[in-house]
Amino acid sequence: MLPSCHSARANSHSEQRLIILGIDGMDPQLLHRFMREGKMPNFATLEAQGDFRLLTTSIPPQSPVAWSNLITGMNAGGHGIFDFIHRDPKTLALYFSASRVEGPKHAIHLGSWSIPVGGGSAEQLRKGAAFWQILDQHGIPNTIFRIPSNFPPVPAKGKTLSGMGTPDLRGTYGTFSFYTDDPTATPGSVEGGQVIPVQVENSRVTANLMGPDNSFRKGSPAATEPFTVAVDPLESAAKITVQDHEFVLREAEWSDWIRVEFRLIPFFGNVKGMCRFYLKQAHPRFQLYVSPMNVDPADPALPISTPSRYSRFLTDEAGEFHTQGIAEDTKALSDGMLDDKEYLQQARTVLAEHRRIFDAEFPKFNQGVFFFYFSSLDLNSHMFWRLMDPQHPEYDATLAAENGSAIADFYQQMDQVLGEVLPRLDVHTTLLVLSDHGFAPYYRSFNLNTWLLNNGYIKLKSDTTHNSNEPLANVDWTQTRAYGLGLNGLYLNLRGRESNGIVEPGSAADGLMAEIRAKLLGMQDPKSQQRVITRVDLAREAYQGPYAKDGPDMLVGYNRGYRAGWQTILGAFPPEELEDNANPWSGDHCMDYTLVPGVLLSNRRIAAQTPALTDIAPTILAEFGIAKAQGMIGQSVFQPGATR
Numbered sequence: 242m243l244p245s246c247h248s249a250r251a252n253s254h255s256e257q258r259l260i261i262l263g264i265d266g267m268d269p270q271l272l273h274r275f276m277r278e279g280k281m282p283n284f285a286t287l288e289a290q291g292d293f294r295l296l297t298t299s300i301p302p303q304s305p306v307a308w309s310n311l312i313t314g315m316n317a318g319g320h321g322i323f324d325f326i327h328r329d330p331k332t333l334a335l336y337f338s339a340s341r342v343e344g345p346k347h348a349i350h351l352g353s354w355s356i357p358v359g360g361g362s363a364e365q366l367r368k369g370a371a372f373w374q375i376l377d378q379h380g381i382p383n384t385i386f387r388i389p390s391n392f393p394p395v396p397a398k399g400k401t402l403s404g405m406g407t408p409d410l411r412g413t414y415g416t417f418s419f420y421t422d423d424p425t426a427t428p429g430s431v432e433g434g435q436v437i438p439v440q441v442e443n444s445r446v447t448a449n450l451m452g453p454d455n456s457f458r459k460g461s462p463a464a465t466e467p468f469t470v471a472v473d474p475l476e477s478a479a480k481i482t483v484q485d486h487e488f489v490l491r492e493a494e495w496s497d498w499i500r501v502e503f504r505l506i507p508f509f510g511n512v513k514g515m516c517r518f519y520l521k522q523a524h525p526r527f528q529l530y531v532s533p534m535n536v537d538p539a540d541p542a543l544p545i546s547t548p549s550r551y552s553r554f555l556t557d558e559a560g561e562f563h564t565q566g567i568a569e570d571t572k573a574l575s576d577g578m579l580d581d582k583e584y585l586q587q588a589r590t591v592l593a594e595h596r597r598i599f600d601a602e603f604p605k606f607n608q609g610v611f612f613f614y615f616s617s618l619d620l621n622s623h624m625f626w627r628l629m630d631p632q633h634p635e636y637d638a639t640l641a642a643e644n645g646s647a648i649a650d651f652y653q654q655m656d657q658v659l660g661e662v663l664p665r666l667d668v669h670t671t672l673l674v675l676s677d678h679g680f681a682p683y684y685r686s687f688n689l690n691t692w693l694l695n696n697g698y699i700k701l702k703s704d705t706t707h708n709s710n711e712p713l714a715n716v717d718w719t720q721t722r723a724y725g726l727g728l729n730g731l732y733l734n735l736r737g738r739e740s741n742g743i744v745e746p747g748s749a750a751d752g753l754m755a756e757i758r759a760k761l762l763g764m765q766d767p768k769s770q771q772r773v774i775t776r777v778d779l780a781r782e783a784y785q786g787p788y789a790k791d792g793p794d795m796l797v798g799y800n801r802g803y804r805a806g807w808q809t810i811l812g813a814f815p816p817e818e819l820e821d822n823a824n825p826w827s828g829d830h831c832m833d834y835t836l837v838p839g840v841l842l843s844n845r846r847i848a849a850q851t852p853a854l855t856d857i858a859p860t861i862l863a864e865f866g867i868a869k870a871q872g873m874i875g876q877s878v879f880q881p882g883a884t885r
C-alpha cells in the first residue's frame with residue numbers, strides 16, 4: 242500500500258510536499274495497454290493503490306493551450322493562448338503564440354555596422370499568474386522544470402527552467418543545418434532547417450555554422466562562424482575543427498555538445514550557443530548534420546531560468562542539456578535528413594539528459610512543490626505512431642520490425658522514473674502524475690481553407706496562385722466570410738475586427754457560424770465513410786475571461802484519425818480537401834478534445850469523477866491551504882463534488 246492516508250496528514254502545511262510528474266501526451270489507452278502487457282509495473286501499482294482518472298484536456302487540445310490551462314487554472318479566455326499560431330486581425334500576420342523575441346528597435350548605423358540602442362527583448366505572451374508565483378507569495382518553495390508556455394520564465398522566487406516555447410539561438414523553434422556535397426540535394430530551406438551545399442576538396446570541407454541574426458549589422462544577416470572538416474580518405478571518419486574544439490567522428494557517430502561563440506561585433510556583442518554534430522556519411526557523399534544552435538545553459542544568451550544562474554547550476558550538476566523548447570528534432574526526420582534510427586538516438590539523448598537532471602534534483606527535494614516535465618511521449622508518439630499501427634498509410638513492416646516498439650520503450654522509461662518516486666512517498670507527500678492530452682492516429686489531413694474555398698466562404702482574387710507560400714495569399718477579403726489559421730482555429734472575417742471585415746457581428750455572424758458548423762459536422766470522408774469532424778465549439782461558449790474574444794471564433798474538433806493539414810494551418814490552399822498523411826509525423830491530438838483526454842494518477846483518492854486541467858492549479862494551491870486565485874475556474878480534485 243502506498244502511503245496516502247489523508248486523515249493522517251498533518252494540519253500544518255509546512256511538512257506538506259507535492260510532486261508532479263508532467264508527462265506530455267501520455268495517453269490513457271496506451272498506458273493501460275502497456276500496463277496490461279506488464280511493461281509499466283510502477284504505474285500499475287500507483288493505479289491499484291492510489292487512483293486514476295481521465296483528465297479533461299483543453300479546447301483545443303494543443304500543448305501550449307493545455308499547459309497554460311494547468312499553469313493558470315483558466316482556459317484560453319483567461320490566459321490568451323489559443324493555438325501554437327496566432328494572427329494579428331488587422332494585418333493577418335502570423336506569429337507564435339507563446340512568446341515574442343525581438344531585436345533592438347533602434348540602431349545607429351555606422352558603415353555596415355549598426356549599433357543597437359536599448360537592447361533586444363523576449364516577451365512572454367501568456368496572461369495570468371502562474372501557480373508557482375502564487376506559491377511564492379505564500380512562501381512555499383518550488384521547483385518547476387521545463388513546464389511549457391513559460392518562456393521567458395515569469396518572475397519567480399523558486400527554481401524554474403523554461404521549456405516548450407524556448408527558441409534556439411536563431412529565434413526559431415529549431416533550425417538544423419545539413420551540409421552535403423550531394424549534387425542532387427536541393428540547397429536552401431527545408432521545413433525545419435537548411436541544406437547547405439559544400440565541396441570536398443583535397444579531403445577538406447570548409448563551411449559556416451549559422452548563428453543568430455546579427456542585429457548589429459545592417460539588414461541583420463545571420464552571424465556565422467567557420468568550421469573545417471578533414472575527411473579521412475580511407476576510413477569512414479572525419480576530424481572537425483571549430484574555434485578551439487577539435488574532435489573526430491566516425492560515420493554514424495554523434496559529437497558531444499560543442500560550445501560556439503558567435504562574434505557579433507568585435508569585443509562587444511558575443512553570443513554563446515552549443516550544438517551537436519552527426520557525421521551521417523563520410524564517403525562517397527559527404528553528409529553532416531548539425532543540430533539547431535541551442536542556448537548554452539551555462540551562459541545563456543536568452544533568459545531561460547529563475548534564478549538566472551539556475552541553468553548554469555544544472556549544467557554543473559548534471560552536464561549539458563538541450564535548452565531548445567521542442568528538443569526532439571522531429572523536423573529532421575520529417576525532412577529525411579535523419580532516419581528513424583538516427584532520430585531515435587537524438588530523442589533518447591534528450592530524455593537521458595533530462596533524466597540525469599531529475600536524478601540530481603529529485604533526491605534533494607524535501608519541501609513544497611517539485612514539478613518535472615517530460616516531452617518524450619508526446620514527440621515520439623507523433624513520430625512513431627505509424628510503426629505500431631498497420632492501418633496507418635505510412636506503416637512499413639520492415640521499419641516496424643526495427644523500431645515499432647519505440648513508443649512502448651519511452652513509456653517504460655516513464656515507468657522507471659515513477660519507480661524512483663514511489664519509494665519517496667509518505668503521509669505528507671502527494672503525488673500527481675498527469676498529462677496534458679492523450680494521443681490518436683493521424684491518418685488523413687483535412688484542408689479547411691480548401692473546403693472553405695470550395696464552399697464559397699473564401700473567394701480568391703484569381704484562381705491561378707492557390708499555392709503561394711504567403712498565408713491566405715490572394716484572398717479577396719471583400720468577398721471572404723471565414724478563414725482557417727492554426728491547427729483548430731476558424732475565424733470569421735468580422736466587420737470592425739479584421740481590416741476588411743464583411744460579416745456583421747450579431748445575428749449575421751451567429752447564423753454564419755451555425756451554417757458552417759452544421760456543414761462541417763455533416764461531412765464524411767469518402768475513403769473511410771467516417772465523419773471528419775465530430776465537434777465544433779464556439780469560442781464564446783468554450784471560453785471565459787478577458788481574452789475570450791481574442792482567438793478564433795470556432796474551434797474545429799477532428800475525429801480520431803483526422804487533423805488539419807500542415808499547409809492549411811498556415812493559410813494555404815492545397816488542391817485536395819482530404820488527403821492521406823504521408824509525413825512521419827503520424828500520431829496527433831489536435832482533435833475533438835473529448836476524444837483525447839489526458840491521464841491523472843495520484844497516491845491519494847481523487848474525489849473528482851471528471852477532473853480537468855483547469856482543476857490542477859486549484860489542487861496545487863489547496864494542498865498548501867491557499868485559496869484559488871480570482872479567475873480560476875476549477876477546484877481541487879481531492880474535494881468531493883469537484884466535477885468539471
Ligand SMILES: [Zn+2]
Pocket residue numbers: 266304619620623830
Ligand atoms: Zn504533441
